[in-house]
Amino acid sequence: MDERVGRSGLTDRLIVRPEVGALLGAVVVFVFFTVVTEQFATIGGVATWLDDSATLGIVAVAVALLMIGGEFDLSAGVMTASTALVTATLSTHYGWNVWAAVVVSLLFALGVGALNGWLVMRTGLPSFIVTLGSFLALQGLNLGITRAITGTVQVSGMRSTDGYAGAGYLFASTFTIGGVEFQISILWWVVVIAAAAWLLVRTRFGNWIFAVGGSAPSARAVGVPLVRTKILLFMGTATAAWLVGTINILRFTTVQANQGIGLEFQYIIAAVIGGCLLTGGFGSAIGAALGALIFGMARQGIVYAQWNNDWFQLFLGVMLLAAVLVNNGLRKRAERVRR
Amino acid sequence: MSPLIEVVDIGKTYGSVIALRDVSTVVNAGEVTCVLGDNGAGKSTLIKILAGVHQHDRGEFRVEGEPVRFSSPREALDHGIATVYQDLAVVPLMSVWRNFFLGSEPTKGFGPVRWLDRKTGRTTTRKALADMGIDLRDVEQPVGTLSGGERQCVAIARAVHFGAKVLILDEPTAALGVKQAGVVLRYVAQARDRGLGVVLITHNPHHAYPVADRFLLLKRGAPLGQYEKSEIDINELTRQMAGGAELEALEHELRAQA
């Protein structure tokens, strides 16, 4: 029997980990911008691109779990605006305490997430279509309700609301390292990554995520609660979007009703760069976080290099294609399917 | 003692398609009931009812004497009925031990905070597989890297390990070579000898005959006949399956061509 063991060396083990490609990519991007720009690798530079990566990465990690579970959520981007609008409208326009508004906003997000999941499971339609619907619906609601209530397309004035100081401390304060202020969003990101990574590979629920994405009928046949697992994953992306929406509204104190559009694809791109398969069943939370890191580093690096932002789009496109190709190769090695 | 499973005049329609009608059979502990029939005969439909994937709309389905109607595979599992499907026995990208424990993962932790007990998972899987004579080099490898026969064996070992009383196998040997089919049939026999009731579905009377105690023949959703092993020999079984007279005609035809 021993002749079969030969090939499973360390490299084989490493190469089937979904985040390896993203890690290499992150190192390359980091080294590149460190060399071509002055500020990129300074503490101030790091604080800037980490913050950018964090607000993207918080949702990207949740989206990665959902994608591993075999579904998409196109409403996650506008959801960051919807939740911010709920919080801002309740506290500035109706005079609610910020904490209460934040809690109601979370309930709203959980409700929409559950509705997304329930609709997908109930109709059997691709989640791409169902959440495209909720994406459009939320976008319409964001604008329509904001205009109806405020007469404008933005809500502002958070700073003078009840409970702003405390909530702001939790979601939008800064901490200082080496004389430079870092946004607390970075800590939130770290917490989300740690929780998601642990959930995914160390818990029963994580096992179910891989199973429902890898083969839903097989999972159901051995008693995995398919519907519950998927609905919870949709609620997870909505919650992550709520966290980012809350961070944003408390930091900037103003929210535009048309904010957040386009972010949904950035989340998916970060997850794919991080090794998630579009077909589900394979990927990692840490990979998605690395994907978001590459995103943030490249976006800020291009600013530091004083290049036109058009180059960022080109970079993204190339990155995405490269990632998909690498992932496919890795998956084939991981599977080496024999029929 | 009542049989583990008993179905009486059971029927199922998908919209206007009558997939199954008036089928009756029993499954006893320590016996193999074999369901034979052509493509589209209703074999998978029958076992999907037993497994809780679909519900019957006519007749009665009893488990240990109690009439039941399962609304999910989980419910069937809770009654001790485990199913190994044609192609979806396992999740290919997941490791062997994660597949083995899927849906019944061992956990440890404090109070409500629980996490996977990966060590127990791995050692138990290795041991359970070894008990059934399956020797795997690495329980961390993705199941997709196993051969078809090995995958079926993992699924069977899983069902046996989790205390199934009834094991249902939908064409476990369909995609396998002669030798691998033999290996799988040996595990089927082993499960039977441990006292499980087995429902085996196959196209192939040569796979069915050595292990089965009872044969249920289906044709276009209806029962064609039911025989105890003592009532029928393999030639007659083959003849019945191919539709008796039709086969004789075919034989003539082939002989004429030769």
Ligand SMILES: Nc1ncnc2c1ncn2[C@@H]1O[C@H](COP(=O)(O)OP(=O)(O)OP(=O)(O)O)[C@@H](O)[C@H]1O
């Ligand atoms: N979900 C479904 N919806 C509609 N018709 C179905 C469905 N499942 C099965 N059928 C029909 O019911 C009949 C019996 O199908 P079934 O899958 O039980 O056959 P089978 O004996 O398992 O065939 P095979 O040997 O090819 O696996 C077929 O005519 C099939 O087309």
Ligand SMILES: [Mg+2]
């Ligand atoms: Mg079938």
